[in-house]
Amino acid sequence: MVIILIISGDGFPYGYRKINAVLRKQYGIVINHKKTYRLSRELGILKPQRKIYPKRPRRLAKKQEITGSNQLWKIDIKYGYLKETKKFFYLVSIIDVFDRMIVDYYLGLNATASDCSRLLKNALANRNLLCGNNLPVIRTDNGPAVYSSQVRKNLPGIKTGS
Helix, strand or coil, X not given: XXXXXXXXXXXXXXXXXXXXXXXXXXXXXXXXXXXXXXXXXXXXXXXXXXXXXXXXXXXXXXXXXXXXXXXXXXXXXXXXXXXXXXXXXXXXXXXXXXXXXXXXEEEECCCXXXXXXXXHHHHHHHCCCCCCCCCCEEEECCHHHHCCHHHHHHCCCCEEEC
């Protein structure tokens, strides 16, 4: 029962391959890895198998020609850490893709869906697009706060592109 001695020593999780390597290296026992697996299974000392999740398809952005301002906006959420107060701060910025100008930004201690909704309303008002039908497409890689139902409820005409 050398296997029990190996796993009881240092408290690290040992798989059957690692047990097999230790048996060969430290004890000079030449044993097939299949036999090590069978013995480990019988003793109930196998590590649980890792869960393999199904692969999700990547959604790539549609290539579209941007010919003028206010056709495509990108939203980016960045965060930093304030060492003195031991808190995180968030910077949410809306960038017009055509002219690379920052349309509007939000700086605060949290970045919730209501903050993003308010920021989008202010940005549309700044560009005089709030009551028009020609709203820009919004693209972001920070999904939950921007794609939330609250944003869609407050701004029903807004289109979100991937």
